[in-house]
Amino acid sequence: MRDPATPRKVVSRTTAAGALPAMAAGILERVRERAPRVHCVTNAVAQTFSANMLLALGAVPSMTIAPDEVGEFTARADALLINLGTFDAERRAAAEIAIKKATEAGRPWVLDPVFVERSHPRTAFAKVLADLHPQALRLNRAEFAALTGAAWSEGGLRAYALETDAVVGLTGETDLVTDGKRLARIANGHPLMSKVTAMGCAGSAVVAACLAVEPDAWHATVAALMLFGVAGEMAGARATGPGSFAVAMIDAIYALDGNVLMRGARVAC
Amino acid sequence: MRDPATPRKVVSRTTAAGALPAMAAGILERVRERAPRVHCVTNAVAQTFSANMLLALGAVPSMTIAPDEVGEFTARADALLINLGTFDAERRAAAEIAIKKATEAGRPWVLDPVFVERSHPRTAFAKVLADLHPQALRLNRAEFAALTGAAWSEGGLRAYALETDAVVGLTGETDLVTDGKRLARIANGHPLMSKVTAMGCAGSAVVAACLAVEPDAWHATVAALMLFGVAGEMAGARATGPGSFAVAMIDAIYALDGNVLMRGARVAC
């Protein structure tokens, strides 16, 4: 078997912050044109919202976790999401099969180690998966601390990206995205995003969709979190609470186009 | 055991397209009056949306898939939905138990072979279930092709209905419903219906609810897809994207009455 990471390793020269919104607009356009299939092994709470987010974005979701078919679904998908938000036995088996198949087929995959700080078996499993060369990892500060054993810092983030050979997207008030060398800070987003369950999980599904059409995983992750944050601001302008926000977020992702994205993006390197 | 299909086999003489909207209005009214119980063995992504759709329609949903109680739930239900959208071991066991119980009790059931084109074990399992005499099958063109091994055609559709002894509802831009002899074409619907996950699954739940109150399975399936399509148009008039569309769809099903349905129906034979 060939090295799974190498064939997709593409590092573009575009790292200037000013060029990133246009890059993201291009990725959004490609998702809309190509309608990539994204297979999601994700938690029960996130499945419906993530599927609707992917459909609104222009991607085609599938969600099965049955061990005897998840391999075939993954092989026919353009990208894979592994999310640990619920940690039942069938999902764990499915995750391992799907990752093996994605790796063999040269498909990019994202790891979202949800709530790893809450239980030791989950932390241990997440560490095993992080060593299997995901193209991107999306997590928050508590999850980062649980995985690495140290509080978050920019240096620690870069080191972890180099160690796992994955792009790390740390979400929070400002999202940070690094491949160890390049680092982007995305200031988009809305406070109600943290009041809707599975919002982060759905964001990771968007990362997977962008990875499906963009070989530079840092660009794909920056684009995904940027467009997600801009859509969050659009949704926040219409919502009267977290219920209407979740609905408006799907509408915003659907309505988003390159011009709105480029006008709304707030990103620095 | 008596032949499971025979007792419910009722073929009304009403096949003229002009009479179908009033027939559908009558079925809608009966669902509202009788509040039939519909047991759904459906996929994880579709459960909540389908339950809300059935409640909005006036039916009473139940959703358990536990093998040791699904039989009892089915025996007390007025119709059954089997949907293969997620294909875990427990759901497969539940499907077989529930179908056996529905058959013994003379209850109608619908098969929705979601995504059978994506994996071979799923196709094989769907074929086994299709041979167990569902009153109706709802599927799209890719699913039809996977089940029958041939691309869709009107002749193929009629032949498949005769072969399975089931009403076949093929959904798409125009929905086609046939029992092999009679064939209706329903032009209602809205493009955003394909942008909401589990919309088709929820439509199959509506088919089950209509079968619960109407012994002519062709009438029941025509009525279900017609009212679903008309509600889709009502929802589309209010929505600003797929998020608000999904919400408006539930409201539209709830608000739908016979007059609106008869005015909105676009059906040909």
Place this chain on the structure above:
Amino acid sequence: MRDPATPRKVVSRTTAAGALPAMAAGILERVRERAPRVHCVTNAVAQTFSANMLLALGAVPSMTIAPDEVGEFTARADALLINLGTFDAERRAAAEIAIKKATEAGRPWVLDPVFVERSHPRTAFAKVLADLHPQALRLNRAEFAALTGAAWSEGGLRAYALETDAVVGLTGETDLVTDGKRLARIANGHPLMSKVTAMGCAGSAVVAACLAVEPDAWHATVAALMLFGVAGEMAGARATGPGSFAVAMIDAIYALDGNVLMRGARVAC
């Protein structure tokens, strides 16, 4: 091991109906301040809606049912919800582990015996759990009848509360909450609440959140059902059907404050 129920047994002297809205406003304020963690072993249909309800209220939900981590999640939570709405093997194992852990840690827990009238194994399991000393039980009339073998009456309700040593919240057009001695009647609510799946389950999650910050379980349950009913009326004023109602309900729970609650409460003893 110490008696699990005793340490949390607190009976306040405030039982006059006039004092209950202000008491409920105080509990709401404490939930907002303390952001209690509520672990939910709940059914697949209810997971997402319940998590969003808890987030909107100001609590922090977790939802895992994996047997090897549910204990750790429960031990780190401030309250536990056990809901029997779907009854798969993994959830049953999870329920037993979580209850044991909550009891050992002195955490309050709520039992919601959904649909126990529909299957005998479920009734039997619910009876076993009801004997494990939940602080509160939330159910409707059919569920009460299935558990106790007798139709609902005020005397029967009080007797059942004394027998189980739990506060019993019987929801319906008027909600009744009793610990056997004190009894409150809450007239708040909206007809559309019964047209949204898992609305009752989400209400039980709110009971758990209130128990996390209030040791008098009768006060906590009264407060939870009162604020839930007032929010239902706020949502009903904005909704055009059950789809928009579900969304508005989340927004209403988020917007609710002590003044609105005290103005809206309709409660008698």
